[in-house]
Amino acid sequence: MSRVYNFSAGPAMLPEEVLRQSSAEMLDYQGCGMSVMEMSHRSSSFQNILDQAQQDLKDLLALPDNYKVLFLQGGASQQFAMVPMNLMKNGVADYIVTGQWAKKAYAEGAKYGKANKLATSEDRTFAYIPDCADLPVSPDADYVYICENNTIYGTKYKTLPNTKGKPLVADQSSCFLSEPVDVSRYGLIFAGAQKNIGPAGVVVVIIREDLIPEEVPAFVPTMLQYKIHADNNSLYNTPPCYGIYICGKVFQWIKAQGGLEGMQQRNLEKAKLLYDFLDESRLFRGTVDKKDRSLMNVPFVTGDKDLDAKFVKEAAAKGLVNLKGHRTVGGMRASIYNAMPLAGVQTLVDFMKQFETENG
Amino acid sequence: MSRVYNFSAGPAMLPEEVLRQSSAEMLDYQGCGMSVMEMSHRSSSFQNILDQAQQDLKDLLALPDNYKVLFLQGGASQQFAMVPMNLMKNGVADYIVTGQWAKKAYAEGAKYGKANKLATSEDRTFAYIPDCADLPVSPDADYVYICENNTIYGTKYKTLPNTKGKPLVADQSSCFLSEPVDVSRYGLIFAGAQKNIGPAGVVVVIIREDLIPEEVPAFVPTMLQYKIHADNNSLYNTPPCYGIYICGKVFQWIKAQGGLEGMQQRNLEKAKLLYDFLDESRLFRGTVDKKDRSLMNVPFVTGDKDLDAKFVKEAAAKGLVNLKGHRTVGGMRASIYNAMPLAGVQTLVDFMKQFETENG
Numbered sequence: 001m002s003r004v005y006n007f008s009a010g011p012a013m014l015p016e017e018v019l020r021q022s023s024a025e026m027l028d029y030q031g032c033g034m035s036v037m038e039m040s041h042r043s044s045s046f047q048n049i050l051d052q053a054q055q056d057l058k059d060l061l062a063l064p065d066n067y068k069v070l071f072l073q074g075g076a077s078q079q080f081a082m083v084p085m086n087l088m089k090n091g092v093a094d095y096i097v098t099g100q101w102a103k104k105a106y107a108e109g110a111k112y113g114k115a116n117k118l119a120t121s122e123d124r125t126f127a128y129i130p131d132c133a134d135l136p137v138s139p140d141a142d143y144v145y146i147c148e149n150n151t152i153y154g155t156k157y158k159t160l161p162n163t164k165g166k167p168l169v170a171d172q173s174s175c176f177l178s179e180p181v182d183v184s185r186y187g188l189i190f191a192g193a194q195k196n197i198g199p200a201g202v203v204v205v206i207i208r209e210d211l212i213p214e215e216v217p218a219f220v221p222t223m224l225q226y227k228i229h230a231d232n233n234s235l236y237n238t239p240p241c242y243g244i245y246i247c248g249k250v251f252q253w254i255k256a257q258g259g260l261e262g263m264q265q266r267n268l269e270k271a272k273l274l275y276d277f278l279d280e281s282r283l284f285r286g287t288v289d290k291k292d293r294s295l296m297n298v299p300f301v302t303g304d305k306d307l308d309a310k311f312v313k314e315a316a317a318k319g320l321v322n323l324k325g326h327r328t329v330g331g332m333r334a335s336i337y338n339a340m341p342l343a344g345v346q347t348l349v350d351f352m353k354q355f356e357t358e359n360g
Numbered sequence: 361m362s363r364v365y366n367f368s369a370g371p372a373m374l375p376e377e378v379l380r381q382s383s384a385e386m387l388d389y390q391g392c393g394m395s396v397m398e399m400s401h402r403s404s405s406f407q408n409i410l411d412q413a414q415q416d417l418k419d420l421l422a423l424p425d426n427y428k429v430l431f432l433q434g435g436a437s438q439q440f441a442m443v444p445m446n447l448m449k450n451g452v453a454d455y456i457v458t459g460q461w462a463k464k465a466y467a468e469g470a471k472y473g474k475a476n477k478l479a480t481s482e483d484r485t486f487a488y489i490p491d492c493a494d495l496p497v498s499p500d501a502d503y504v505y506i507c508e509n510n511t512i513y514g515t516k517y518k519t520l521p522n523t524k525g526k527p528l529v530a531d532q533s534s535c536f537l538s539e540p541v542d543v544s545r546y547g548l549i550f551a552g553a554q555k556n557i558g559p560a561g562v563v564v565v566i567i568r569e570d571l572i573p574e575e576v577p578a579f580v581p582t583m584l585q586y587k588i589h590a591d592n593n594s595l596y597n598t599p600p601c602y603g604i605y606i607c608g609k610v611f612q613w614i615k616a617q618g619g620l621e622g623m624q625q626r627n628l629e630k631a632k633l634l635y636d637f638l639d640e641s642r643l644f645r646g647t648v649d650k651k652d653r654s655l656m657n658v659p660f661v662t663g664d665k666d667l668d669a670k671f672v673k674e675a676a677a678k679g680l681v682n683l684k685g686h687r688t689v690g691g692m693r694a695s696i697y698n699a700m701p702l703a704g705v706q707t708l709v710d711f712m713k714q715f716e717t718e719n720g
Binding site for chain 2 (some may be wrong): 002003004006008009010011012013014016019020022023024026027028031032033034035037038039040041043073074075076077078080081082085108111112192194198199200201202217218219221222223224236237238239240241242243246319321322
């Protein structure tokens with residue numbers, strides 16, 4: 001067996017230790033004689049897995065008591081509808097559009113009320129985060145929406161928008177648990193699991209309790225009501241049990257790395273290694289404004305499409321895979337989520353240096 | 361490692377061979393250096409997994425060309441809303457209510473139009489399937505809905521309802537791929553994976569192409585539109601990749617057992633063993649009308665609650681687990697899905713005989 005360094009934007013690398021444990025427990029979880037995949041979601045064994053995952057996540061986030069943690073299905077894309085369906089009371093919401101995912105969320109929001117594009121960075125292919133210190137937030141906005149880390153473009157909010165008292169809703173899919181976060185500044189956070197915390201098929205929702213509506217419009221499906229899932233502790237119907245189990249293992253792994261402070265230190269170190277090289281390189285350059293650089297997704301180009309393609313191909317041959325950039329940006333993108341070890345980034349930078357020497 | 365015989369109603373047993381393969385491939389799928397959980401859903405490796413799973417399912421079902429196979433999220437519960445949201449054109453649908461799940465689907469359907477309860481077996485705690493040969497199907501019904509196998513009560517339609525030309529929609533969650541099926545008699549079939557085909561978090565939808573609407577009401581979320589998923593071949597957003605991979609392995613396992621004919625023979629043999637004993641037992645008796653007995657879920661009682669509890673406890677001590685019945689039926693329930701081997705049912709019957717001798 002030979003593991004590669006996988007720079008995929010998602011689904012993405014998981015800690016090898018988590019995979020080893022899961023493999024070992026596949027036929028018999030802790031002596032109960034069955035796989036976690038085979039367990040009734042109403043069994044005490046699974047209830048323990050769910051409770052532990054939830055508690056570990058609360059610990060990691062130092063979650064205030066007035067927030068609920070939900071493990072749902074349908075990914076971030078389904079949250080694009082669930083958020084307005086549940087949170088639009090005045091029928092108005094403000095969206096800051098910093099990439100394709102925020103744009104999709106905005107379009108979906110517009111189906112359920114008046115969605116305002118409060119700011120956007122589309123003018124420069126989303127290569128920056130707009131100044132959000134004093135935006136004209138709608139007086140009757142039910143929430144202000146952001147995609148906090150933009151996977152495709154490699155930008156991240158370093159300062160949260162001034163929402164002027166309105167609840168902040170954040171898609172944290174690609175930066176979730178990558179650094180400490182003050183949850184009390186958000187009304188709702190959601191994150192698809194497949195980047196930083198587990199396999200595709202689980203989406204974590206963290207919601208301030210007072211935002212969970214008692215009533216929703218009649219057309220909202222039962223499965224798309226936060227209240228149903230909150231009241232049933234994510235067990236209204238059969239949840240994605242195996243995915244939750246893997247997320248739980250990742251939460252424990254993060255704890256063992258020193259929690260979110262530990263992850264931040266590790267992520268800063270990895271990102272610095274790569275960005276420092278990009279800033280001094282004669283061949284490669286980063287594509288986004290330095291002040292808005294993501295710690296998770298690092299797009300870069302040579303400026304020559306053929307050379308980009310050559311780089312991606314030669315890197316893959318060395319076990320550095322999935323470095324091809326998104327088609328809207330071109331070039332390369334290295335996604336260096338929590339589970340990517342420093343050695344992976346070091347190997348990448350070493351290869352970039354070598355490639356620069358050979359092709360510069 | 362000691363595996364138990366797991367009679368859970370779902371999530372339920374998976375073929376041991378499937379689990380062994382998954383365990384072996386956890387850190388490195390076929391030499392690509394990563395787990396299936398870590399693969400980009402846009403990668404050729406995952407595309408191959410998806411294509412193969414889809415093709416194997418089509419082969420097993422001898423699927424007519426005018427049907428699409430979709431792998432979605434949200435389980436059967438989300439289908440309860442997706443079906444009326446997409447299929448109600450006249451705003452009318454007929455439901456046959458043969459258990460709690462059909463009842464929930466009916467209630468959800470009533471949110472989106474006029475849902476008629478065409479027939480029900482609620483008068484005798486759903487212990488039978490009503491005669492559906494000549495029901496007063498609504499002239500403008502968009503579909504007739506059934507739950508084909510009733511997990512909680514242990515009944516199954518042996519004859520499909522006469523829908524008088526209206527499309528038949530069937531929740532096959534707990535009988536999917538358990539026997540040959542003539543798909544051309546259905547408009548839409550859906551099945552949560554966690555009983556017969558894989559882990560929770562995947563729901564398979566098989567839909568006749570002409571029923572996929574070009575347009576849906578404006579309030580229908582993008583993620584709840586069949587057309588979006590059909591047009592994108594289940595890759596509109598990140599699908600539950602690992603679950604699909606496991607389902608694919610189960611499809612291959614079913615093929616190796618002789619396909620749906622092979623499964624049916626195996627399932628008939630298992631069910632006969634248990635039902636024959638129930639019919640001759642002095643202590644135990646089945647709870648449903650013989651003509652409507654499910655091959656998958658077998659509820660039975662002693663008639664004495666304390667004795668039922670004693671049985672469940674002693675059986676568990678012998679590695680026969682999750683035999684407790686649903687609270688609405690009481691007693692015991694043995695779910696003997698595809699992956700339950702004949703030896704498991706034989707061991708159960710042997711223990712029932714012993715228990716009868718000791719307590720009869």
